[in-house]
Amino acid sequence: MLKFDIEKQDGLARVGVIHTPHGDIRTPAFVGAATRATVKALTMQEMRALGSQAILANTYHLILRPGSELIQEAGGLANFSSWHGPTFTDSGGFQIFSLPNVKITENGVKFKSHIDGRNFEMTPESSMRDQWAIGADIHMAFDHLAKSDSYEDMKEAMERTHRWLDRCVTEHQRLAEGTTNRRFEAVRDNGSEIASEPRNDGRERSGPRTAYSCANRPMQYLYAVVQGGTFDDLRAESARYCASQSVDGFGIGGVFTADGMDTMLQLVNNILPEDKPRHLLGMGQEPIDLFIGAEYGCDTFDCVGPTRMARNGSLYTNDGRINIKNAKYIHDFTPLMPDCDCEYCKNYTRAYLHHLFKTDEITAKVLASIHNEHFVVHVTDRIRESLISGDFAAYKSEFLARYYHQ
């Protein structure tokens, strides 16, 4: 089982530590979206420097390129990308929702590669095998988001997600056989601490490698994904189903806006077991997502929004988002956020970043991404601190009032 310590609980909100084979995640935490094994425009060293604790890569993208076997050959996602910290992979289930021309059957999902048109089929079993090969610490079950928001479609997608979850759990357990969690379980196996860092495991293997071999590797963990859309009874049913499974944590999927998220999370997180971590999938573009998510019991978040918006010139400030490309910043020689200690705000002005965007310099996207990622990571860290100190409510109202000009 994935080790998760809860240090403080206040209603549904909690402060904890997820202990992964590649290190700890102090929660609540914002996880950087590294879809193709990289956080766009940023190096892993920059991610570490700005305070990120973990990254999330995407199975769909990585099996297309470079292929899960290559990442396994490289020693897993952490070694391959030089992140050397806790990692997640999304299952590829979200692509069912977001890609056109996918064929969904009970067995799985057929799709053509958007790169070269090759035919692929992803099933619960193949997603598990690919995620084991990619080697992230925490995997998501292969789920199905309904494309429509009708009750019938939501119910059908949720029920399929549950049937697929059974298959994910079975395959995950099969893959886990013979696998050792060196950091937490090896002690029991041989009575002594293992000194070597798990990150080197990929290079320690000897003998012929077989595809999807998982022997002699650190343990990997599986989150079930709660679906059900905006329907309370479906969300409750899905939460109960996921809670009954032998999984290490939970992803909460199919959430697209903070509207109604509080009541949905109250419903779901009151059903999910307290002692396992919960990841709110894809939410965090709007700071309010992080506040509501943490307040109602979510431990980790990931979102492509901060880096995507950064690349497009939209930057977070404590007073709301601004578009640095706007003409009003041409002569603005002040820092974007004087009280921000990211590399951009500490060293450069708004006018400079405006210039970099206008001239389409690569550095524009780098600096903007550093700032936005730093912003959401630190807002989430600050939420954690406020939960510890008991100031969460005050911090939340103060932040949201200023950010959203309420």
Place this chain on the structure above:
RNA sequence: GCUGGAAUCGUCUAGUGGCAAUGACAAGAGACUGUAAAUCUCUCGCCUUCGGGCUUCGUAGGUUCGAGUCCUACUUCCAGCA
């Protein structure tokens, strides 16, 4: 000086008698939530009660129902010849 060619939005450009006139860039603004996303959308002569009105293709005339388009002169630029 002679002979050709050319002049269209901030820039480059389409347009060879029929609706302010093509495309790109630049400019202005907006969107973005488990990334087919360094992407996409809108505006881009002036005015507008959103029906439309007005003024525009180097300058000035002319032909024509109608001219960026044809004719004449001029101006500027380019090429070739002196």
